[in-house]
Amino acid sequence: xxxxxxxxxxxxxxxxxxxKSSQCHRLVEFLKGTGLKVEAWRFPDRTTAIGSSISAYLGxxxxxxxxxxxxxxxxxxxxKRLQMEKKLxxxxxxxxxxxxxxxxxxxxxxxxxxxxxxxPEVGLPAADLVLYLDISPEEAAVRGGYGDERYEQLDFxxxxxxQYKGLQGKRWKIVDARQSFDQVHExxxxxxxxxxxxxxxxxxxxxxx
Ligand code: NYM
Ligand code: MG
Numbered sequence: 001x002x003x004x005x006x007x008x009x010x011x012x013x014x015x016x017x018x019x020k021s022s023q024c025h026r027l028v029e030f031l032k033g034t035g036l037k038v039e040a041w042r043f044p045d046r047t048t049a050i051g052s053s054i055s056a057y058l059g060x061x062x063x064x065x066x067x068x069x070x071x072x073x074x075x076x077x078x079x080k081r082l083q084m085e086k087k088l089x090x091x092x093x094x095x096x097x098x099x100x101x102x103x104x105x106x107x108x109x110x111x112x113x114x115x116x117x118x119x120p121e122v123g124l125p126a127a128d129l130v131l132y133l134d135i136s137p138e139e140a141a142v143r144g145g146y147g148d149e150r151y152e153q154l155d156f157x158x159x160x161x162x163q164y165k166g167l168q169g170k171r172w173k174i175v176d177a178r179q180s181f182d183q184v185h186e187x188x189x190x191x192x193x194x195x196x197x198x199x200x201x202x203x204x205x206x207x208x209x
Pocket of ligand 2: 017
């Protein structure tokens with residue numbers, strides 16, 4: 001049997017309006033252009049039943065207990081776990097717009113206990129690379145303004161930014177998101193290519209959070 005050729009789990013994280021969604025698409029197009037099997041994913045995945053409850057909550061149409069919402073966000077990742085792992089093990093790289101780190105940062109910013117917030121994430125596939133699009137909450141707020149979903153307020157985003165800082169670890173790359181769209185993309189390319197080739201060359205097994 002040959003070495004396992006698995007795809008990479010690449011996660012983009014950052015405050016609302018940091019440019020994650022556009023950069024995810026740009027990155028996926030770039031990686032596809034190099035001949036790789038790549039898919040764009042995002043959390044929350046609003047297409048499932050759990051995702052639609054989350055969406056109703058974010059839109060302000062539903063009031064839910066903070067811990068219940070936290071667990072819904074986590075369950076939304078768990079319901080996708082098998083499909084994610086199958087894709088990764090079949091050699092497809094996933095570029096994911098938000099993951100467990102959003103889950104922990106946004107709930108901890110509400111004042112929930114950090115360890116409690118992390119617990120339901122344990123066992124999910126671990127990201128091979130977390131690209132953190134770094135921008136101050138003030139600068140993000142100025143950029144075209146927030147929408148009207150829950151959490152999209154400057155004071156709350158400041159608390160989220162602090163939580164994100166505490167989560168940064170060895171698989172994180174901090175990307176200066178104040179640069180132009182093309183510059184930010186350039187900053188991300190090289191580490192992504194390296195991460196994908198490490199995974200495809202069988203350097204490491206899929207690990208879990
Ligand atoms: N969010 C996202 C959470 O609070 N917990 C999570 O686990 C995830 C994945 O949902 N403000 C928050 C962050 C965002 C909001 O995300 C909606 P998006 O990327 O704007 O659809
Ligand atoms: Mg948003």
